[in-house]
Amino acid sequence: MKQFVQILVFLAFVLGFSQGTEKFQRANALYQQGKYQEAIDAYKSILDAGQESVSLYYNLGNAHYKLSNVGPSIYYYEKGLELAPNDEDIKNNLVFAQNATIDAIDSIPEGFVSSMLRKITSLFTFDGWAWVSVACMILFVILFILYYTANLSSRKRLFFVGSWVVFLIGIFGVFFAFSQYNSVQNNQFAIIFAQETTIKSEPNLRSEDVFQLHEGTKVKVTETVNNWKKIRLTDGKIGWIPSEDLREL
Template sequence: MKTLLYTISFLLSFGVFAQNQDLFEKGNAFYNDGKYAEAIDNYQAILETGQQSADLYFNLANANYKLNNIAPSIYYYEKALQLEPNDNDIKNNLAYAKNMTIDAIDVIPETGLAKLIHNFTDKMTFDGWAITSVVFVFCFVILFLVYYFSYSTGIKRLTFVGSFVVLALVCITLSLAFHKFNLDKKDNPAIVFVQESKVRSTPNPKSEEAFRLHEGTKVQVLETYNDWQKIKLTDGKTGWVISDDIKMLNEL
């Protein structure tokens, strides 16, 4: 019975994959013909099946960019960048899309050691650092075994020093993995999806207006209260917006 269920499940998943591949190719064909709205419909149909990939988000962003859909293009470039953080094509196109936004918000720069650690941590994902750490653990075990069973003084000395170096690298990569995990946990970005959003000082439509934001601007969500989200900008300003005004990047 279990074998039959696994077989049916496999065939269904294979069928969905084939269907999505067909939709992706049709979307690409529409895009190449300049039919960007039709391309978006095909890409969105793939997303509705639960499948996601950097290529899918990238193409979806490109099609929205061609139609001057500011918020969706930035949103999907950001989604693609989450999956492929070192992809230069995504970064370049995202920069072009951001040029269409109205809000010019300063960035409070990190300095010194904090900036160095942050930049180095972002070189890889949490999974990347964790896998690197496991590889170093494996190397440490090999070096230790060679040291333990070797009769050569030279080899013992070399593997002894090497094992300590690799052990240090294990500690460093593990620390970077946990640091990346904590950074990702605190990172809760969203994109403004309305033409103009009034940011309030408190989660109340009658409260004082702090400032206004426009479509495509990226914010950090700090907390939620009923239908309101407390946001923070890169310049340090905070305020409350209606939840419907923004779209969370960490959600499908």
């Protein structure tokens, strides 16, 4: 009975994957025909079914960009980069989309050490760094066994040094994995979807206007109060925005 249930689960998974692939191909066909809104609807139906992929987010971003939907295009490119931080196609298209935004926001200069750590950490996702650590630990054990079984002193030195090198890489992998995890947990970003929105000093409409933002701008969300989000810009400015004017990544 248990095997029968497992077979049913497997068949349901295969069927769902097959249907998702067919929907994706139909959506791509609509995109190629220039029916961008229909393609967007088809791509979103795949997301609504609980499936996601780098290609899906990339194509959604492209379709929105074709319709000059700056906010959604940036949003979906950013979602794609969450799954594939080093995808050059997404990075390039994201730059094009960002060039279409109105707001020009300066960034607070970042120190050399923190900048290098951020770049190294962003090479892989949290799962990617975790797998690097696991692979290094396995390789460390193999090299250490080879060290003990080797007869030649030159090979012993090679295996000994190699084992400790991969061990250290594995330790750094764990560090970068937790850094990536903490970065995701503590840095909740969002994209402005409203064409224009006024940022308030407090989470209510009666408070003072602080500044304005426009569609496509990326902000950091630091707090939520009812239907308001407290945001911080890269230049250090802070304020409150209605929740419906942005979409969190």
